[in-house]
Amino acid sequence: MPILSIRNVSKLFGPxxxxxxxxxxxxxxxxxxxxxxxxxxxxxxxxxDIEQGEIFVIMGLSGSGKSTLVRMFNRLIExxxxxxxxxxxxxxxxxxxxxxEVRRKTISMVFQKFALFPHRSxxxxxxxxxxxxxxxxxxRREKAKQSLELVxxxxxxxxxxxxxxxxxxxxxxxxxxxxxxxxxxxxxEAFSALDPLIRRDMQDELLDLQEKMKKTIIFITHDLDEAxxxxxxxxxxxxxxxxxxxxxxxxxxxxxxxxxxxxVEDVDLSKVLTASHVMRRPETITRDRGPRVALELMRERGVxxxxxxxxxxxxxxxxxxxxxxxxxxxxxxxxxxxxxxxPVSPPDRLIGEMxxxxxxxxxxxxxxxxENRLLxxxxxxxxxxxxxxxxxxxxxxxxxxxxxxx
Amino acid sequence: xxxxxxxxxxxxxxxxxxxxxxxDWMSMNLEGIFEGISTAIDKVVTSFTNIFxxxxxxxxxxxxxxxxxxxxxxxxxxxxxxxxxxxxxLGYWDATMSTLAxxxxxxxxxxxxxxxxxxxxxxxxxxxxxxxxxxDFMQTMPAFVYLLPAVTFxxxxxxxxxxxxxIFAIPPTIRLTNLGIQQVxxxxxxxxxxxxxxxxxxxxxxxLPLAMPTILAGINQTIMLSLSMVVIASMIGAQGIGVxxxxxxxxxxxxQGFEAGLxxxxxxxxxxxxxxxxxxxxxxxxxx
Numbered sequence: 001m002p003i004l005s006i007r008n009v010s011k012l013f014g015p016x017x018x019x020x021x022x023x024x025x026x027x028x029x030x031x032x033x034x035x036x037x038x039x040x041x042x043x044x045x046x047x048x049d050i051e052q053g054e055i056f057v058i059m060g061l062s063g064s065g066k067s068t069l070v071r072m073f074n075r076l077i078e079x080x081x082x083x084x085x086x087x088x089x090x091x092x093x094x095x096x097x098x099x100x101e102v103r104r105k106t107i108s109m110v111f112q113k114f115a116l117f118p119h120r121s122x123x124x125x126x127x128x129x130x131x132x133x134x135x136x137x138x139x140r141r142e143k144a145k146q147s148l149e150l151v152x153x154x155x156x157x158x159x160x161x162x163x164x165x166x167x168x169x170x171x172x173x174x175x176x177x178x179x180x181x182x183x184x185x186x187x188x189e190a191f192s193a194l195d196p197l198i199r200r201d202m203q204d205e206l207l208d209l210q211e212k213m214k215k216t217i218i219f220i221t222h223d224l225d226e227a228x229x230x231x232x233x234x235x236x237x238x239x240x241x242x243x244x245x246x247x248x249x250x251x252x253x254x255x256x257x258x259x260x261x262x263x264v265e266d267v268d269l270s271k272v273l274t275a276s277h278v279m280r281r282p283e284t285i286t287r288d289r290g291p292r293v294a295l296e297l298m299r300e301r302g303v304x305x306x307x308x309x310x311x312x313x314x315x316x317x318x319x320x321x322x323x324x325x326x327x328x329x330x331x332x333x334x335x336x337x338x339x340x341x342x343p344v345s346p347p348d349r350l351i352g353e354m355x356x357x358x359x360x361x362x363x364x365x366x367x368x369x370x371e372n373r374l375l376x377x378x379x380x381x382x383x384x385x386x387x388x389x390x391x392x393x394x395x396x397x398x399x400x401x402x403x404x405x406x
Numbered sequence: 407x408x409x410x411x412x413x414x415x416x417x418x419x420x421x422x423x424x425x426x427x428x429x430d431w432m433s434m435n436l437e438g439i440f441e442g443i444s445t446a447i448d449k450v451v452t453s454f455t456n457i458f459x460x461x462x463x464x465x466x467x468x469x470x471x472x473x474x475x476x477x478x479x480x481x482x483x484x485x486x487x488x489x490x491x492x493x494x495x496l497g498y499w500d501a502t503m504s505t506l507a508x509x510x511x512x513x514x515x516x517x518x519x520x521x522x523x524x525x526x527x528x529x530x531x532x533x534x535x536x537x538x539x540x541x542d543f544m545q546t547m548p549a550f551v552y553l554l555p556a557v558t559f560x561x562x563x564x565x566x567x568x569x570x571x572x573i574f575a576i577p578p579t580i581r582l583t584n585l586g587i588q589q590v591x592x593x594x595x596x597x598x599x600x601x602x603x604x605x606x607x608x609x610x611x612x613x614l615p616l617a618m619p620t621i622l623a624g625i626n627q628t629i630m631l632s633l634s635m636v637v638i639a640s641m642i643g644a645q646g647i648g649v650x651x652x653x654x655x656x657x658x659x660x661x662q663g664f665e666a667g668l669x670x671x672x673x674x675x676x677x678x679x680x681x682x683x684x685x686x687x688x689x690x691x692x693x694x
Contacts, residue, residue, distance in 0.1 A: 076596055103602035115597035119615045129601040132611070180601070 001088065002049035003216050004073065004184060009046045009082030011068050011240075014039035021081040030239075042068045044240040045082070050184075055210060055217045057227040060237035066220050069237070070186050073218065074107045075099055086184075104133050108177035112189035114169045116161035122172050123148070123157035129180040140179075147179040148172075150209065167198040174206075178213075187219045191226065203230050224264065228252075228272050236260055249277060269387055270352030275345045278386040279367045279376030284309050287316060287334050291327035294319060294334060305363050307374055308338055315374040318342040318363045344368050347375055351383055358383055429555050440559045447511065447565045454507035463494045474676070477683040482676075489672035498647055498669045505636050505646035506673065508564060512571035512632040517625055520576045524583025524621070525609065534584065541577040549574050549638050557642050567635070567644030575631035582624025586617030626681045633674050647673070 010021050020039045024030070033039045043065040050056045060066045071077040073084060075091055084091040086102060094102065108129065116125050123144055124131075130140035148154060151171040161169055170190060177185055191199045207230060210217065221227050227234050228248045235245045244256035252272060255261040285294050285306045294306055298321050306324075308316045316338060323337035343361045345354060347369065358365055364379045433440070458466065467490045475483040493502050527534040552573055556566035590613050598608040614621075640648030647669050654663030 071596075074600060076599055100602040100604065103600060109597070109600040111593055111597060113593055115591075115593040117594060117597075117612060117616075128598075128611075132601060132603050132607045176601075186600075 002085075003052045003087060004050040004218070005083070005085040005088075006046055006048045006050075006069075006073075007083040007085065009069070009072055009079050009084060010044055011042040011065070011072060011077065012039050012080045013042055017080045025081075041240050043072070043079075046237075046240075046242050048235055048242065048245060050216060050218060052183075052216055053214045054232040055219060055230055057219045057221060057231035057234045058237060059221055059224065059227040059231075059234055061222055063239075064237040065240035066222075066237050067188055068240075070188055070218060070220050073184075073186055074103055074109065076109075104129065104180060106182055107184045107186060108180050108182035109186040109188065110170070110173045110177045110190045112192055114161070114166075114173045114193070116169055116172055116176075118161055120161075121157065122153065122159050122161065122164070125161060125172055126176045126179050128176060133180075143181075144175070144179050147175040150178060151175045151205070165198075166194050167202060170194060170202065174209075182215070184216045184218065187217060189220050189222070192221065192223065199226070206230060224267060228267065236263065248272065253277070268352075270355075271350055273351050273386050274347065275349045275351065275354060275365070275367045275378055276347035276375070278351055278382045279347075279378045280382060282307050282366065282374055282377040284374065285319075285334070286311065287338070289334060291324045291332065291334060291337070294324045295321065295328060298324065307342075307366055307377065308334060309374055313373045315344065315366055315368050315372055316340065318366070320363070339363065342366060345378065346370075351378075351386055354378060354383060429558055433558050436559075444560045444565045447515070447568050448563075450514075451507050451511045451564050451568065454510055455504050458503040458506055459500060463490070463499050467491065467494075470676070473684075474680060477680055482679050482683070485679075486676050489676060493669045493672055496665050496669065498650060498666060501645070501647045501650055501666075502669050502673060504564075505633075505648065505670075508567060508571065508636065508639065508644060508646055509629060509633050509673075509677065512568045512575060512635075513625070513629045515568070516572050516576040516579050516628045516632065519572075520579030520624075520628065521583050521621065524580040524624075525587065525614075527580065527584040528587035528613075529605075537580065541580060544573050545577050549635065553638065553642055562643035564639075564644045566642050567639030570639055570642075571632040571635040574635050575628045578627035578631065579621070579624040582627070583617065583621050586620030586624075587613050589620065590616045622682075626678065629677055629681050630674065633670070633677060636670065 008025075010024060012020055012024070014020070015038060017039060020028075020033060020037050023033065023037075024041065025045065030041050030044070033041065046069060048056075058066045058070060068077055072079045073091075075084070079092065082092075086106060091099065091102065117128065120128070123141070126144040126147055127140050130143060135143075145154075145157065148157060151174050153168060153171050153175065156164065156168070161172060164172065170193075173190070191202045194202060203226060206217075219227075219230060231248055233245060233247055234251050236243045236251065238259055244251060244260050246254070246256075249272075251260060252264050252267060252269065255264060283297065283301050283303050283306050285297060285308055287308050287310065298304060298306060304321045305318050307318050310316060317340040319334060319337050319339065323339075324334075326332070327334070327337045342363045343357050343365045345357070345365050345367050347367050354365060358378065358380050364377045366374055367376045367378060368374055461469070467487055470490065471483045471487050474486040493499060523537065527537050549570060553566065553570055556569045560566040560569060594612060594616065595608065598612045603611070636644075636646060636648040637651050638648070640646060640652045647666055650666035651663060651670065654660075654666055
């Protein structure tokens, strides 16, 4: 069950927004609505399900409605229509008291410009969420200190926010959000105000933290690289509508329309795609077969190498066509001509890191899992093809099948 | 000529008669309320005066000097000592203490009433729409005009003086409280909301602390304005240094008027610097 479900949520600005929603839902044109009713559509009938423990990135250019959308998740902005279900309970039907409970216990927020309270020390800032819940002083101090330690700011408790650098201030913002021990973290362009190097560090740290904590993180960004780096799933927004929701790979490889394609066309695929995206089904043979069988197989499949595996699909090595024909003449077995130290790669290695390996070896790179089971094979051609944006979906599907078997 | 022309064609609106009637009605029917207010204010002013005149002037000057030292610098402290010694020497000690009591009473009441109204204005657009023009009215209507109803309701003496001072001096506190709260960055207010603050928690933990420098500037203005009402208040029988100034001016005693005026100036400078600085050390300490 999703932890947060967004159902047909819209936000309209202007006079009689509530009535105009119905027109919009009947398919009334947005331009017409603006002209005739002076209505601006901020968010247009958005649906999404956010699963427990994932990093869900909402990406879009400025003005796409992403910040408005995320503020409706805790009703900082009141939706004009729609349902927001937190653990299946509709946020829209809650009274002020219940809403405060959700904001205190379930959903915390990290802001673009940090929004730290300048009149409070770092520790007092982190304590804020617990303080307003009237948690006893000693207990909330302890929790706040733990939270600061988690983000690497131990020893900075008594400083004022303006004495800290931007990156550190945002760590305080993160610590403040974590101190409440929420289930969901809303991060609104949380790293956008930081310079690029610090931003990378913060992304890495967020991923590390996420490994430990397994929160549900909803991350807003306008930066595609950031979205691809940290997102488990990405929702791409345009003009208040969701254009596509999918994993980073799906967005890159199967863009839903021209807009998404244009959006992602400048992405450096070598830093996004991994071995598992470009690998093909390997041509294999078990070691108990003879060299003639191997030669016949190579001729049939039109390849010059075969990968030798045992019955558990574990990779033993590779053989070449030349060696196989020599073995056939000299009555050698496959094990005699086996090349055991052929190049291998784990499935999650970026293809950018595989070019060198690929160019120095005559044998294609085999992709193996941790137990040395052969998952697929990456030939030089498919590396180059992937860089040019051609990824065979068949290859990806094959990969999925292989993984299922594994 | 023009006025004749107008009166021939256009009946004059009887605003004066309406106001007179309203004032009559209020003094007839709300007498009890006015009496209660009058007694309370009188008590506050009297106690302040008693406190200020109880110690020997030297003792009082030393106390003030110590406060000035902690609030500001030794310079302010030195000025306070010399200034008040001068007032004592000129023989205006008791008058100055009465004036100080009047100013502090009207200042205190202005703060007690003004800050909540300012908060209300910041929270409610409707309140702000009604109160803002009212404040303009209070500040621009010549002060003499509301001396009369003040006398009608509270008779002669220090109380109508305090009331007139409050009416004249309260607007800056209300305006700057409102402004200070509105100036708190929207993102901080959003953060307070996002963590589930109640309205009161948001106000006391975020908005008011951040608005405090602006509010203090308003309070300083209020104290200064109520001091500037001292001479006017003396015309309706409020005791204090204003009486001396008023008497000297009406009797054309220029030298005496200057002396009494000097006492007002000393009091004004000390009150201004003190009220500007008295909260600042606390802030500086927090910032250090």
